[in-house]
Amino acid sequence: KQEVTQIPAALSVPEGENLVLNCSFTDSAIYNLQWFRQDPGKGLTSLLLIQSSQREQTSGRLNASLDKSSGRSTLYIAASQPGDSATYLCAVITGGGNKLTFGTGTQLKVEL
Amino acid sequence: DAGITQSPRHKVTETGTPVTLRCHQTENHRYMYWYRQDPGHGLRLIHYSYGVKDTDKGEVSDGYSVSRSKTEDFLLTLESATSSQTSVYFCAISDGQGGNTIYFGEGSWLTVV
Numbered sequence: 426k427q428e429v430t431q432i433p434a435a436l437s438v439p440e441g442e443n444l445v446l447n448c449s450f451t452d453s454a455i456y457n458l459q460w461f462r463q464d465p466g467k468g469l470t471s472l473l474l475i476q477s478s479q480r481e482q483t484s485g486r487l488n489a490s491l492d493k494s495s496g497r498s499t500l501y502i503a504a505s506q507p508g509d510s511a512t513y514l515c516a517v518i519t520g521g522g523n524k525l526t527f528g529t530g531t532q533l534k535v536e537l
Numbered sequence: 538d539a540g541i542t543q544s545p546r547h548k549v550t551e552t553g554t555p556v557t558l559r560c561h562q563t564e565n566h567r568y569m570y571w572y573r574q575d576p577g578h579g580l581r582l583i584h585y586s587y588g589v590k591d592t593d594k595g596e597v598s599d600g601y602s603v604s605r606s607k608t609e610d611f612l613l614t615l616e617s618a619t620s621s622q623t624s625v626y627f628c629a630i631s632d633g634q635g636g637n638t639i640y641f642g643e644g645s646w647l648t649v650v
């Protein structure tokens with residue numbers, strides 16, 4: 426059974442800092458990995474998707490990397506802003522059915 | 538934003554009553570999913586559908602049933618609601634295998650009293 430772990434569970438940083446969120450998974454036979462953002466009381470917004478054949482994806486200040494063999498992904502946020510405060514979730518697709526298995530998330534707070 | 542509408546968005550119901558949540562999409566995507574989100578457990582898959590009338594169980598399917606009679610609609614039914622089913626329920630859609638982004642609805646908050 427695929428298990429996804431995110432460390433740390435919570436993180437507080439000052440504005441402007443670069444930061445890294447970590448995601449690890451136990452079964453390396455994934456189809457892709459997806460990073461999401463969730464604001465309090467809201468749904469999930471897709472940030473980046475990395476296919477199993479890719480090493481990284483970038484969108485603006487966000488960069489996600491994938492190392493399938495070691496079962497790890499990182500989400501790098503450059504020059505953090507208070508508006509980046511949210512919970513960040515990673516999820517992997519393993520096996521048939523296009524189903525996501527989620528980590529429990531990292532709650533990020535960016536302070537002025 | 539992907540065209541996903543969940544209804545109702547908020548509901549309070551009594552233990553033992555049936556409840557149906559509806560997910561409607563305008564994207565003509567093949568795959569549809571129901572997840573629940575609970576503190577300490579994260580998001581867990583309840584059921585999913587890979588086509589009209591084609592559904593399968595997820596990891597927490599006990600006490601839930603689903604139906605998909607049209608591409609655009611995926612219904613989640615709690616046959617007899619229990620307090621343990623108090624949760625936030627999210628519908629999601631995807632158009633293909635592996636390499637395609639999965640999009641989520643805004644959620645349905647269900648309280649069983």
